[in-house]
Every structure is written in C-alpha cells, then in structure tokens.
Amino acid sequence: MEELPAVTALRALSVFSADQAGAYREHFAIVAAVLGYDVETKLGRYLSGWARDGNPGLVILTGNAGTGKTAAAEAYCRALGVELPVKDELVELAAGRWVLKDLSGLPNTAARVEAMRNALSRTDDAQTLICANEGVLRDAFSEIQSEKGKSALDIALRQGAHSDSGLTIVNVNRQRLTGESLWHNLLDYVTREELWLGCDGCPFNEGGCPMRSNAEQLRRADVREQLRTLIRLASGEAVPTIRELLAILAWGIVGNASCTHVKKRNRDLGPEAFTATDGYFSRVVGGGMTTAAAERSPLLTAIRRAGLGSVSDLQVDGWLRDANGAPEGVRFIAGYPEGGGPGGPKRSRLAGTRSPLDRVQTTQHEMTFYELGEMVSTDEDPIRVEDGLSALFRGDELTHTPAQSLWRQRMYFEASSDLGGNSRASSRLLSYGHVHDLFDLAARAAKGADTVMELTELVRGLNFLVTGFASADEGLIVSDPACLFARDPGSFRPASPSLVHGIIPVERLSIEIPDQGLVNEIIDVDHIEVNLLVDKDHRLGLRIQPRMYEAIREAAEYRGPVGQGVAEMNDLRGFYGRLAQEFPPAPEMRIADPKANPPGLIKITLPRFIPAKGGV
Known part of the structure; x- marks a missing residue:
C-alpha cells in the first residue's frame, strides 16, 4: 500500500483547496468509504427514532450550509431502509413518508410555495422531512400567509427548536460540536488508530512522518480538551459547521501532504525533512495556509483570534x-x-x-x-x-x-x-483570561445553581464599561442614551461624567442559558454563552459570548479600558438603548462621575427659583 487511504480521504475533506469532495454531500462517497459514513449526532438519532415510530408531522431543518442537515436527512432515510433522493423535490419514500432534501433546490418560488403548502396539509396523516435555509423558508411561509409557520420559525431561531400542532422546526445552527460525546466521536472519526497503521515504507517509527505523529497526538485526552477550548471560543463568533471543523482537522493532520511526498523527503533529507511547522498545533490555527485560504473559514478565522502562539508567558x-x-x-x-x-x-x-x-x-x-x-x-x-x-x-x-x-x-x-x-x-x-469562567457560569446556569456572585461581577463590569464607575451596590446603571452613544463602551478614551437614565436593582436581573427545553432533546448542545435578562424578558436581554464576557470581566477586574470588538460594543449600545426605551427616567436626577474622588453616583438638586418681593 503506497498511499494510506486515510491521508487521501482527509485531503479530500479540505475546503481550503480546489479538491473539495468533503464540502458537498454528493461527492462524499470517497471519504465515507475510508472514514465511515457519518458521525452519529443527536439530531440523526432523533430523526431515525421518529422514522421508526411513524408518528405523523412535519419536521423542518434549517441552518447554514455544512451544519449537517443533509446528513441528518440521510439518517432518516436509512432508518426507513431507503436511499436519500437525488433530486431536490418532495419525494414519497414509502407510504406516508415524504422527504425534500433541499427546499432551495426547487426551481422557483412558486414550486417552493407549493411544496410547503403540501407538507403543511399532511401534518395529521403523514411524515414529512424538509431541509431549508432560513431565507427561502421564511419566504415560503410569507407567500402562503402561514402565521403558524412564521411564528414557529422565529421561536426556533431564538430557542433552537420549536414544536406545535404537528410542525417542528429545528435550528441546526444551534448544534454545538464540542458537546462531550459528539466532540470525541468527531475526533475519533479522523484519528482512530486503525486508520493510521501506516503504508509501505512509512518512516513514522524513525520519527519521520508528521501526519501519523499529528494523528497520534490528537488521540490524547489533554490535547483534545485544549482543542475543544479553541473550538468553543470560536463557536461564540461563528456558526461551527461540521464541514468546517472536519476540514480544519484534516488540514491539522495532513495539510496538503501525501505519503509519497513524506517518504521521498525522508529518503532525501532524513530527520531534517519535516519540522514543527508541519505539526497539528500550528496547522489547526491555520499554519502553512495562505491568508486568503484561511479566510474561507469563519470558524478558523475565529480560532486565530484567540491569539495562540502570540501571547507571551x-x-x-x-x-x-x-x-x-x-x-x-x-x-x-x-x-x-x-x-x-x-x-x-x-x-x-x-x-x-x-x-x-x-x-x-x-x-x-x-x-x-x-x-x-x-x-x-x-x-x-x-x-x-x-x-x-x-x-x-x-x-x-x-x-x-x-x-x-x-x-x-x-x-x-x-x-x-x-x-x-x-x-x-x-x-x-490565549487572549482570553476568563474563558473557562464563562463556561463554568454557563454550566451552573444550566443546572439552575445560584449565580448571584457571578451576576454581581457582570454588573460591576458593565457599569464600568458604560459609565467608568465600577460598582454594583445600587444595581445596573442605565446611562442616558445621549451620553451612552456619545461614548464608545470599553474605549481607551477616559470616561466623562454621564447622566443616569435609571438604575435596575440586581434582584431584577437573572442569568440563563440560550439552549433550553426541546432543543436539548433534539440536537447536541454545549453551553458556552449566557443571557443576561431584565425581569426575565428576552426582549431586554444581552447575549454574553466569550469576547463580550472577556470585556466585561476585564473592566470589572482592572477598571481600565479594554478596547474590545466593534460588534460587542454595538451589542451593548443596543441593549442599553432598549432598556432606556422600556423604562421611564428615574424621578431623581443623577450623574455617574468617574472623575470624582471617590468615583460615585451624584444626586443633582436643581435650583428652585421664586419671584422676588415686589419684583417682576
């Protein structure tokens, strides 16, 4: 065997080159023949169980390309003993079992509307599975004026999944690949030992094969956990698709090398043939890849922002x-x-x-x-x-x-x-000093544990970002919108005194995780973010992901400018703008003055004028 089949399969998985067999399901056969057909996901198990139970209804999978919608549809078909249809149309697989593998594949809006109308009419007496991107799905619901469909879609996008009266919509973008079981299964899929036994003349035992060395290290528990942290961080900024993650792992293990190339260089150069630049630890953050190629992957771009390799110790x-x-x-x-x-x-x-x-x-x-x-x-x-x-x-x-x-x-x-x-x-x-604190907080919130201490720390940080005054004694300070929008939260410009619109007591604030209820039963999740809510109202919530959390904690801890990303600071301005619009101004006027000694909230008493005696 001149070429190890796993090496050929992983090169085909890459989306960083012209050979993108792994990027499209239709070209996946060459990969599946070597690595196995699929990594089992909770969504696949859910659909397979639904197929075997035979309960009527309509299930719609929506999400970005590469999140695994088609793979989940294949799992449903396999449970019925049939193949996934090749054509993009509503196909009856068996009596009362219908599948449409891509609503976008239908030729025009009229065809999509007709397919969706047919599917909605069968929710009581048939099973229908449809895969659709959000845009075309929303357009179809609008065309047939289905308020039920539009409402279900909105809730599913916010909560991850929603089911009502035979219609279930699953937002596959909420799938998190770093959940314990799925994470190890994905890594096993490309690194398990039986795939890496070596080809004829493999120089691995002489310390000469970087590909097998990389696969060996990625079987280690500590290495996997550290890589999991990187992917969890990136998942806070980009939708983590299975396609992208497998492509990053493939690049991390083999890059664009081949067994023939490795053996030839070892024959010519001996132990000097390959160095640490060919190591997984460099390649999983884009090492050896052009900037243009790395930018094709939002997930890889987010991984690189973690600063691994540039942070000194x-x-x-x-x-x-x-x-x-x-x-x-x-x-x-x-x-x-x-x-x-x-x-x-x-x-x-x-x-x-x-x-x-x-x-x-x-x-x-x-x-x-x-x-x-x-x-x-x-x-x-x-x-x-x-x-x-x-x-x-x-x-x-x-x-x-x-x-x-x-x-x-x-x-x-x-x-x-x-x-x-x-x-x-x-x-x-890493450039994130508090990332595991966020993960721990999300885990505590998921269990319903007490989070008062963490909540108080968040309020301290938010108060400093917005007003330059870091105290949670009175609650969350809502700055007057004019003062807030005149200042960039987290900016390196020193904060000036600002007018306080109102103060929300800490008792009215709460922390919860975004993934609750049905979504936990249908797809793999991993709690890596939290919502800060006022009066448990989702309209008055702030989504706190890793970069936002880092800015808040740095502000609370160092009481200095943090200069975090534009997107996070815009989210803050939007959050406070909604609060100022929802709650009336406080009856007493206050100024948050970070320049006072000590900094504090200062009550303003306006002068009272009375007419002078005998005056005008």
Whole structure:
C-alpha cells in the first residue's frame, strides 16, 4: 500500500483547496468509504427514532450550509431502509413518508410555495422531512400567509427548536460540536488508530512522518480538551459547521501532504525533512495556509483570534531558552537529549528528537527546540546566536512562523498539566483570561445553581464599561442614551461624567442559558454563552459570548479600558438603548462621575427659583 487511504480521504475533506469532495454531500462517497459514513449526532438519532415510530408531522431543518442537515436527512432515510433522493423535490419514500432534501433546490418560488403548502396539509396523516435555509423558508411561509409557520420559525431561531400542532422546526445552527460525546466521536472519526497503521515504507517509527505523529497526538485526552477550548471560543463568533471543523482537522493532520511526498523527503533529507511547522498545533490555527485560504473559514478565522502562539508567558518562554530545569514533560516536548543536557561529548543538534513536532528550522540547519534554546542562550559564536534569534522571533524563510510561537502552541496542547491545568494553560496562552469562567457560569446556569456572585461581577463590569464607575451596590446603571452613544463602551478614551437614565436593582436581573427545553432533546448542545435578562424578558436581554464576557470581566477586574470588538460594543449600545426605551427616567436626577474622588453616583438638586418681593 503506497498511499494510506486515510491521508487521501482527509485531503479530500479540505475546503481550503480546489479538491473539495468533503464540502458537498454528493461527492462524499470517497471519504465515507475510508472514514465511515457519518458521525452519529443527536439530531440523526432523533430523526431515525421518529422514522421508526411513524408518528405523523412535519419536521423542518434549517441552518447554514455544512451544519449537517443533509446528513441528518440521510439518517432518516436509512432508518426507513431507503436511499436519500437525488433530486431536490418532495419525494414519497414509502407510504406516508415524504422527504425534500433541499427546499432551495426547487426551481422557483412558486414550486417552493407549493411544496410547503403540501407538507403543511399532511401534518395529521403523514411524515414529512424538509431541509431549508432560513431565507427561502421564511419566504415560503410569507407567500402562503402561514402565521403558524412564521411564528414557529422565529421561536426556533431564538430557542433552537420549536414544536406545535404537528410542525417542528429545528435550528441546526444551534448544534454545538464540542458537546462531550459528539466532540470525541468527531475526533475519533479522523484519528482512530486503525486508520493510521501506516503504508509501505512509512518512516513514522524513525520519527519521520508528521501526519501519523499529528494523528497520534490528537488521540490524547489533554490535547483534545485544549482543542475543544479553541473550538468553543470560536463557536461564540461563528456558526461551527461540521464541514468546517472536519476540514480544519484534516488540514491539522495532513495539510496538503501525501505519503509519497513524506517518504521521498525522508529518503532525501532524513530527520531534517519535516519540522514543527508541519505539526497539528500550528496547522489547526491555520499554519502553512495562505491568508486568503484561511479566510474561507469563519470558524478558523475565529480560532486565530484567540491569539495562540502570540501571547507571551515568562515561564513558558523561559523553558524554551533553558529546558534543563523544566518539568520532565516539558523537556520531552523540547527534545531533551537522552544523554543529558550541557557538558559531556559534543552531540548532534537532533540528538533528542522523537518526531517532527520537536524540530525547528534555522539557517544553522534543523534542530530540536532544546538545541535552539541552548544555541541562543549559551553559544559564544555571535553569528549562531543571531541565526537562533532570527529563527526564534522571525521564523524560517518559507513559512515565517517563529519558533517561539510554535513552542507556545505545543506547550498549550501538550503541557497543560505543567501549566496548572487546562483552564490555567488557556488563561496563560490565549487572549482570553476568563474563558473557562464563562463556561463554568454557563454550566451552573444550566443546572439552575445560584449565580448571584457571578451576576454581581457582570454588573460591576458593565457599569464600568458604560459609565467608568465600577460598582454594583445600587444595581445596573442605565446611562442616558445621549451620553451612552456619545461614548464608545470599553474605549481607551477616559470616561466623562454621564447622566443616569435609571438604575435596575440586581434582584431584577437573572442569568440563563440560550439552549433550553426541546432543543436539548433534539440536537447536541454545549453551553458556552449566557443571557443576561431584565425581569426575565428576552426582549431586554444581552447575549454574553466569550469576547463580550472577556470585556466585561476585564473592566470589572482592572477598571481600565479594554478596547474590545466593534460588534460587542454595538451589542451593548443596543441593549442599553432598549432598556432606556422600556423604562421611564428615574424621578431623581443623577450623574455617574468617574472623575470624582471617590468615583460615585451624584444626586443633582436643581435650583428652585421664586419671584422676588415686589419684583417682576
């Protein structure tokens, strides 16, 4: 076997090149033949059970392309013992069992309206499954003037799923791939050991195959958990489609390499053939990919914003420059030579290498992380030191990826236990210092646990972002809209005194998770965000996702400008604008003055004028 089938299948899964077999279900057969037909999802199990039960009704799956609607429809068909129809039309698979795999595939609006009207008329005596994007689905409901359909769609988009009188709509965009069971199943799908037994002449055992090394590391529990944190972060900014995630994993493992290429380079160059730039820890954040290709994936773009590799940590960077006193696991990652560190007979620059993942390229040839640190720290030759610093901070001439970034990336994934655990490693090496606090808060809210302390901290941060006054003693300060819109929340410009529209007591605020009720029964979810509600009214809510949470917590903790994203600050202005519109101004006038000593809420008493005696 010259070429490992898994390598060919993963290259086909990539959506970062012209070969996009994995991007379209119609071309998926080559991948399924090797990796398996599908990763079982909760949605697939729900539809399969519905098919076997035979209960009448209409189920509509809506969501972005690549979220798994067609795969779920295939699971429904397999439960009935039939194939998914090839044509985009309403097809009767068996008596009283109808499927339309893509409403958008119908030729015109009239055809879509007719198909939807037929499906709605059969909710009492037949099963109908329809896959549709939100836009065409909403247009169809509007054309047939179905208030029931439009209402159900709106609720499903907000809550994830809604069922009423035989009509069920599922918003597949709410599916979260990082739920415990689905997450490990997805990773097993592309990394399980039986797929990576090697081809003829594979150089893996000699430390020469980066693809098998990558797959091996992605079977580790700690590596999976750290990658899960990255995907959870990205899911707060982009809809995490199965198509994109599998493409990122495929790129992370094989890139655009092949077994033939790997064996040829190892034959020509030996252990210098591949380096850490071919490691999964670099590739899953877009390493080796052009900027234009990376921008094709909103999920990958969001992953890159986490800053993995660019966030410094004194201890982590110190271990790179001198691994001799580092923990054993860190020395292993660095390529610490088996014969020991400094002193003794001169050793090869690759003496401690175990795989391409611990090697870096320099103008002084390839060497381990350990040898690079030794060269930079102790070498007396200024040319060698300069070359080492160039590799450390500027990278090689081909990828321009600094060795220091590669080191931080690998440490994040494989040395989390030496950094204080998964959450501590994330706060030290990502641009999000409080991400696990948000995940913990969402988990507590999902269980109905007490969240008063966390709520108070959120109010403190929000008050500082909006008024520059960080106190939750009196409640959530609603700034006057004119003052709020004159100032960018979180901006680096110092806050000026602002007029207070009103104050909402903390007792009227609550925290809940977006995914509740039916959606938990139908699709895989993972609680990574929360809603801050006033009087439990969703119209008066603020969706707090990772970037928003980071801005709020930084404001509460540091009481300084945070300069977070434009989208998050616009969300804040919209939230406070709705509050000011909903609640009348407070009867007493107050000013939030961050420049007072101490900063505080100052009551304003207007002067009272009375006519002068004998005056006009």
